[in-house]
Structures are given as C-alpha cells and as structure tokens.
Amino acid sequence: MSLPARLRTVRARLTLWYTAVFGGLLLLLGGTAFILLDRGLRTNLDDSLASVARAVAASSEAGPANLADTLESMLGPEAAERFFQLLDPFGRPDPRLGARGRWTFPLSRSALRNGEEGRETFESIRPPGTSGGEVRLLTFPVIEGGRVVHFVQVAASLDRVDQALARFLRVMRSLVPLALAGAALGGWFLAGRALSPVDAMVAAARRISAEDLSLRIASENRDDELGRLAGVLNDMLGRLERSFATAREFSADAAHELRTPLTILKGELELALHTAALEPQAREALESCLEEVNRLAALVEDLLFLAVADADAVSLQRAPVDIAALAQEVEPALQVLAERAGVTLAINAAAPTVIRGSEPLLLRVLFNLAENGIKYAGAGQRVEIAVRPDAGNGLLEVRDSGPGIAPEERERIFDRFYRADPGRPRSGTGLGLPLVRSIVRLHGGEIRLRSEPGRETCFQVRLPLADLPA
Numbered sequence: 001m002s003l004p005a006r007l008r009t010v011r012a013r014l015t016l017w018y019t020a021v022f023g024g025l026l027l028l029l030g031g032t033a034f035i036l037l038d039r040g041l042r043t044n045l046d047d048s049l050a051s052v053a054r055a056v057a058a059s060s061e062a063g064p065a066n067l068a069d070t071l072e073s074m075l076g077p078e079a080a081e082r083f084f085q086l087l088d089p090f091g092r093p094d095p096r097l098g099a100r101g102r103w104t105f106p107l108s109r110s111a112l113r114n115g116e117e118g119r120e121t122f123e124s125i126r127p128p129g130t131s132g133g134e135v136r137l138l139t140f141p142v143i144e145g146g147r148v149v150h151f152v153q154v155a156a157s158l159d160r161v162d163q164a165l166a167r168f169l170r171v172m173r174s175l176v177p178l179a180l181a182g183a184a185l186g187g188w189f190l191a192g193r194a195l196s197p198v199d200a201m202v203a204a205a206r207r208i209s210a211e212d213l214s215l216r217i218a219s220e221n222r223d224d225e226l227g228r229l230a231g232v233l234n235d236m237l238g239r240l241e242r243s244f245a246t247a248r249e250f251s252a253d254a255a256h257e258l259r260t261p262l263t264i265l266k267g268e269l270e271l272a273l274h275t276a277a278l279e280p281q282a283r284e285a286l287e288s289c290l291e292e293v294n295r296l297a298a299l300v301e302d303l304l305f306l307a308v309a310d311a312d313a314v315s316l317q318r319a320p321v322d323i324a325a326l327a328q329e330v331e332p333a334l335q336v337l338a339e340r341a342g343v344t345l346a347i348n349a350a351a352p353t354v355i356r357g358s359e360p361l362l363l364r365v366l367f368n369l370a371e372n373g374i375k376y377a378g379a380g381q382r383v384e385i386a387v388r389p390d391a392g393n394g395l396l397e398v399r400d401s402g403p404g405i406a407p408e409e410r411e412r413i414f415d416r417f418y419r420a421d422p423g424r425p426r427s428g429t430g431l432g433l434p435l436v437r438s439i440v441r442l443h444g445g446e447i448r449l450r451s452e453p454g455r456e457t458c459f460q461v462r463l464p465l466a467d468l469p470a
C-alpha cells in the first residue's frame with residue numbers, strides 16, 4: 001500500500017516516527033506506573049490489614065467487648081462488622097464475637113497450614129454468597145503456648161484499589177491522545193524547522209538551470225550535514241559550469257574555425273559553377289556541394305550566434321521595429337512555403353506593434369516559428385500567425401493544427417540539436433528554437449509553448465513594447 005503524497009515527505013515520516021516512538025514510551029511508562037501503583041496500593045492494604053490483625057490479636061485476650069471496641073476504633077463501625085472474623089483453631093466462627101462479622105470467610109487449606117506453622121496468609125477472594133468485588137483477606141494465627149488458640153481474619157474490600165486503578169486508567173486514556181497530538185504537532189514543527197534549509201536548498205537548486213550555472217546554493221556558512229551537502233552540491237555545480245563553459249568554448253571555437261574555410265569553399269564553388277565549362281553531371285555534383293556548404297555555413301553562423309549570446313557578448317543594434325508590419329512583409333514568402341507544404345496560412349497583424357530591437361533577429365524569430373508550424377503541421381492543416389499589443393507587450397502567436405508536442409519534449413525542444421520524433425521531416429538542424437529563445441531573451445522577452453498533442457501547437461512570444469513619444 002502506498003502512502004499519500006503528503007505523507008511521503010521526510011517531514012511527515014519524521015513526525016510519524018517521532019510520534020510512534022513517543023507513544024511507545026508513553027505506553028511503557030504508563031504500564032509501569034500502573035503496575036507499580038497496583039502493587040503499592042495492595043502492599044499498603046496488606047500492611048494496614050496486618051497492623052489491624054496484630055492489634056486485634058493483642059486485644060483478643062481481653063474479651064470480645066474490648067475486641068469489638070478496638071475494631072470499631074480501627075475500622076469504623078460498619079467495616080468492623082463486615083470485615084472481621086474470629087475463628088477457633090479448626091476454622092469455625094468463634095462464638096465470643098456473637099453476631100458481629102456478617103460474613104464468614106472460609107478458612108483455606110493453605111491458611112490453616114500456614115497458621116499451624118505460625119505464619120499469616122494473605123488472599124484475594126470474593127466473599128461467598130455476595131455479588132460484590134474482591135476482598136483482601138488476612139488470616140492471622142494467634143499462638144499461645146506453641147499452639148494456635150484461634151485465628152483472626154481481617155478483610156478489606158479491594159474496591160478502593162480497583163477504583164484508584166480505574167481512575168488512573170481514565171486519566172491515562174484522556175491524557176495519552178492529548179500527549180500524542182502534542183508530540184505530533186511538536187514533531188511536525190521541529191522536523192519542519194530542521195528541514196527548512198533543505199527546502200531553501202531545493203528552491204535554490206531549482207533556480208539553477210543549464211543557462212545559469214553561476215548561481216550557488218546558499219548554506220549560511222553552516223558547519224553541519226546540510227552545510228556539507230550544500231558545499232558538495234556547489235562543488236559539483238562548479239565542475240558542471242566549467243564543463244559547460246568548455247563545451248561552449250569548443251563549439252564557439254569550432255564554429256569560428258570553420259567559418260573561414262567554408263566561406264572560401266563557397267566562393268570557390270560559386271566561381272567554378274559560374275565560370276567553368278562543366279559536364280552536366282559534374283555541375284549537378286557541384287551544385288549539390290554548394291547547397292550543403294550553404295547549409296553548413298548557416299549552421300555555423302547559428303552556432304556562433306548562440307556562443308556569443310551565451311557569453312552575453314551580443315551587441316544589439318536596437319531600433320523601433322513594428323513586428324506586425326514585419327509579419328505582413330514576410331507573408332508572401334511564407335505563403336509560398338505554405339502552399340508548397342499544402343498548408344493554409346492566415347496572418348492577422350493589423351494593429352501596429354512596435355518594440356525596440358534588431359529587425360533581422362526579430363525576423364528570424366518570426367520566420368523560424370512560422371516555418372516550423374508549416375513544416376510540422378503537415379498537408380491539409382492550418383497555421384495562424386497573430387501579432388498584436390497585449391498588456392504592455394508585443395504578442396506574437398504562431399498556432400498550428402499539427403501533431404502537437406508531447407509534454408516531456410516541451411522543454412527539450414529548446415535544447416541545441418534536439419529534434420523530437422525522428423519520424424518527422426528531417427530538414428532542419430535542431431538549432432531553430434534555441435536560437436529563437438536566445439533572441440527573445442536578448443530582447444528582454446519570453447517564449448511560451450502550449451500544445452495539445454494531436455490537436456494543436458501554439459508558440460507565444462512576448463516582447464516589451466517600445467516607449468514611443470506620444
């Protein structure tokens with residue numbers, strides 16, 4: 001059986017453990033106290049029975065009247081009647097006491113035997129013929145000249161002991177749940193306090209992403225387990241940051257190194273295609289080479305841009321750009337793409353939406369998103385582009401009725417070279433969306449993705465509107 005999610009936290013488990021251990025200890029203590037109380041009360045009762053019996057034995061020689069007085073003064077008139085008995089050495093009621101002693105307690109064999117040996121006997125019995133509770137009975141032999149002359153029996157009700165024990169149990173029954181509730185609350189509070197640095201660390205660790213590995217987990221210079229954990233995590237983040245930086249530097253360096261030879265290659269190929277008299281087959285091969293070189297060069301440019309953006313070294317040439325006008329401008333080119341793909345394209349960009357930014361980069365955002373929509377929606381589907389001002393932002397929405405993007409891919413598609421579902425069209429590099437996100441962030445905006453697999457995908461870009469003079 002699995003626990004509900006709330007109870008699976010360390011805090012809840014600590015609280016449960018704490019309460020369970022506390023409850024166990026409470027039961028152990030309560031049980032011990034109960035046993036000790038029971039013993040103490042019985043010992044007290046036995047002691048008082050013994051002192052009564054001795055007094056009775058001492059005064060029994062003086063005659064029954066004296067005996068009765070002694071008893072009354074010790075036990076009170078009622079108890080003296082109920083719980084006292086004088087027996088002859090054979091266990092028969094002693095006639096000297098007359099009508100006193102309402103009940104006759106049987107003289108047990110062990111009491112008789114003990115008596116003959118001069119020893120007293122304590123027994124817990126139920127008075128015969130009554131429905132009352134148990135009584136404690138002391139049979140005390142009175143010995144003269146080495147033989148038992150009679151037995152003194154003194155009894156006391158165990159009701160008081162039972163009542164005291166019952167009261168103790170009642171108190172325990174009402175206190176234990178209260179104490180347990182207090183322990184659970186206290187445990188919850190203490191566990192929360194002890195674990196609060198962990199929550200802070202989790203929140204800090206969440207803020208750290210691949211894009212911002214320079215953040216560190218604050219440990220408030222703690223010299224405890226949590227401080228050490230924060231230290232280890234921070235060391236690990238340091239190593240991660242260094243290795244990410246190395247990978248970025250590598251891709252930046254590689255792109256940089258590739259740029260020149262690719263430019264030369266491109267130039268040579270173009271020259272050859274324009275000037276040389278070529279066999280049709282050779283021309284075809286060269287054209288195909290040129291196409292691939294162009295693709296490679298574009299990829300290298302994108303990589304370089306991303307590397308520069310990573311290093312926060314992009315110098316944006318900002319100017320007011322109306323992205324609604326931009327969308328209308330690229331509409332013909334996009335319509336050609338859409339037609340080729342059998343997709344219906346609609347652009348809704350009537351309201352001027354001016355932001356401050358770099359026109360070529362913003363064009364790239366618009367084009368990449370629209371191209372993806374057209375490419376992945378597939379023939380017979382619809383792509384809608386909408387541009388409008390929205391609550392201080394310029395809003396660009398590219399919506400398509402294509403296959404959608406699975407929830408587990410929604411973050412990954414912004415990773416470099418990541419391409420979802422390999423069954424989909426292969427043209428493309430996997431750099432389009434990372435580039436779009438990088439450009440949007442450079443402009444102080446954000447990109448969001450909503451998608452219902454099998455129904456639609458919608459990329460939403462928000463960019464702060466320019467403050468234009470009124």
Ligand code: ADP
Pocket residue numbers: 372373376377400402403404405413414418419420421424427428429430431432433434457
């Ligand atoms: P690519 O060059 O592969 O298009 P992108 O970075 O532009 O690279 O996109 C990354 C992946 O995201 C794509 O391979 C595709 O699987 C997925 N994707 C992007 N846009 C859409 C869309 N509109 N509908 C479905 N999948 C998309």
